[in-house]
Amino acid sequence: MTKTRLFRLWLALGSMFMILLIIVYWDNVGTAHFYLHTSFSRAHTPEPLPSAGQGAARASASDVDEFLEKLLSVTAAAAGVKPEDALPGKKREPPPPRPPPASSRPAPGSQEESVRGYDWSSPDAQQGPDPGGRQAERRGVLRDFCANASFVFPAKERSFDDIPNYELNHLIVDDRHGVIYCYVPKVACTNWKRVMIVLSESLLDRGAPYRDPLDIPREFVHNSSTHLTFNKFWRRYGKFSRHLMKVKLQKYTKFLFVRDPFVRLISAFRSKFELENEEFYRKFAVPMLRAYANLTSPPSSVSEAFGAGLRVSFAHFVQYLLDPRTETLAPFNEHWRQVHRLCHPCQIEYDFVGKLETLDQDAAQLLRLLKVDRLLRFPPSYRNRTARSWEEDWFAKIPLAWRQQLYKLYEADFVLFGYPKPESLLRD
Incomplete structure (x- = not known):
C-alpha cells in the first residue's frame, strides 16, 4: 500500500512538472494555433451564433481551459484526487442567474432615461477600417506618455504582476472570439457588456443564448456572475492564473472606451x-x-x-x-474612479481605444475588427447628452x-x- 501511494505521488509530481513544461511551450509556440483573430494574428471566421430554437449554449472554455482540464484530469486520476481539486483555489463558477424572458429595453421618455440621457435613434455609422489613422494616433499617444519618464502618476511604473487581483475586475474575457474588454462606467458600458454577453454566450434565455443585446435585462448585465473577469482567474486556475492572463493579453484583442474626464x-x-x-x-x-x-x-x-x-x-x-x-x-467608486486605475493602460497594451464622443463610428469599426459585425450590431446609439x-x-x-x-x-x-x-x- 505504501509503495502504491509513493508511486501515485511520484506520478502526480511528474505530471505537474510536465504541465509546467508544456505551458512554457504553449506560451512560446502553441498559442499560434489559438482560435483567435486579433490585429496581430491571422483572422478566423467565427461560427454563427445558434438560433433561438437551439438548445443550451455551447461551453465557452478556451483552448487553454480545455488543455488544462484534460491534463488536470489525468494528473488528478493518478494522484487519487478530484479533478476540481487538482489546482489550488480551483472552484466552479456558479451559473449566471436566469433572467426573465421579457425584454428590458428601456422605455423612451422614462424619468431614468431622460436623466441618463439615452438616445435610442438608429445610427448611420459607415466608415473605413481606420479613418484618418484614428486608432494609430490614439494608441500612439497612450504609448508615448506611458513611456515618458517626465509624466508621472500613481502606480504608473508598476508591472502587470504588481496589480492585485481585485483591481482586475473590470477586464471581461470572451474566449469564444478572443476578446478582452475593460469596462468604464459612464462610457456606454451597459451596452458593451450586453455585446460581450452575446459574444461569449454567458447568459441564456429559456435554454438559448441571447442574440440581441437589447433583449438582455439591465439588472443581469451588471451582475458580476454573468461575466468572466480576470479577478476570477485565481479561483479557476490557481497558481497558473497570472500566466494565463498574460497569454490571453498577448493573443486576444483588447479594447476600452473612454470619454472626457470632467x-x-x-x-x-x-x-x-x-x-x-x-x-x-x-x-x-x-x-x-x-x-x-x-x-x-x-x-x-x-x-x-x-x-x-x-x-x-x-x-x-x-x-x-x-x-x-x-x-x-x-x-x-467605479463610476468616478480614474480610467487609468480601472484599466491599467500602461501595463496593458490595448489594441483599440474607443471614445464616447465618436461612439457610433468606433463601435462599427471595432465590430468589424473583431469580425463579428455580421453577427450583431452595437445597440442603437447610446449618446449621452452630457456634452462637453x-x-x-x-x-x-x-x-x-x-x-x-x-x-x-x-x-x-x-x-x-x-x-x-x-x-x-x-x-x-
Whole structure:
C-alpha cells in the first residue's frame, strides 16, 4: 500500500512538472494555433451564433481551459484526487442567474432615461477600417506618455504582476472570439457588456443564448456572475492564473472606451445623485450632507431627503472627490474612479481605444475588427447628452482652486487619452 501511494505521488509530481513544461511551450509556440483573430494574428471566421430554437449554449472554455482540464484530469486520476481539486483555489463558477424572458429595453421618455440621457435613434455609422489613422494616433499617444519618464502618476511604473487581483475586475474575457474588454462606467458600458454577453454566450434565455443585446435585462448585465473577469482567474486556475492572463493579453484583442474626464464626472453625478438611488444615497450622499452641508441628521431614505428638498450638490460632490480623507476609507467608486486605475493602460497594451464622443463610428469599426459585425450590431446609439459644452455651466459655482485640484486628480486620464486641458476652467 505504501509503495502504491509513493508511486501515485511520484506520478502526480511528474505530471505537474510536465504541465509546467508544456505551458512554457504553449506560451512560446502553441498559442499560434489559438482560435483567435486579433490585429496581430491571422483572422478566423467565427461560427454563427445558434438560433433561438437551439438548445443550451455551447461551453465557452478556451483552448487553454480545455488543455488544462484534460491534463488536470489525468494528473488528478493518478494522484487519487478530484479533478476540481487538482489546482489550488480551483472552484466552479456558479451559473449566471436566469433572467426573465421579457425584454428590458428601456422605455423612451422614462424619468431614468431622460436623466441618463439615452438616445435610442438608429445610427448611420459607415466608415473605413481606420479613418484618418484614428486608432494609430490614439494608441500612439497612450504609448508615448506611458513611456515618458517626465509624466508621472500613481502606480504608473508598476508591472502587470504588481496589480492585485481585485483591481482586475473590470477586464471581461470572451474566449469564444478572443476578446478582452475593460469596462468604464459612464462610457456606454451597459451596452458593451450586453455585446460581450452575446459574444461569449454567458447568459441564456429559456435554454438559448441571447442574440440581441437589447433583449438582455439591465439588472443581469451588471451582475458580476454573468461575466468572466480576470479577478476570477485565481479561483479557476490557481497558481497558473497570472500566466494565463498574460497569454490571453498577448493573443486576444483588447479594447476600452473612454470619454472626457470632467464630462464623465458630471454624468456620474447626474445619474447617481439626481435620481432617487437608495444605495448611493445611503453610502455616499448621507456622508456628503453631513460633512459638507452641515447636516447632523440627514433623512434616512432618499425619498424623504428628496421630499424635503435635501440633495447633494455638485459642489458637495467635488469636495468629496478632493477630500484627502475620502480614499482613506475606500477607493473611489467605479463610476468616478480614474480610467487609468480601472484599466491599467500602461501595463496593458490595448489594441483599440474607443471614445464616447465618436461612439457610433468606433463601435462599427471595432465590430468589424473583431469580425463579428455580421453577427450583431452595437445597440442603437447610446449618446449621452452630457456634452462637453456643459462643463462651464456645471463648474461655474466651483471655486477656481477646486477646479485646478480636480484637474490634477484626473490629469492622467486627460493626457493618456488625448483630451485637451480645459484651460477656460482652470484660469480666472
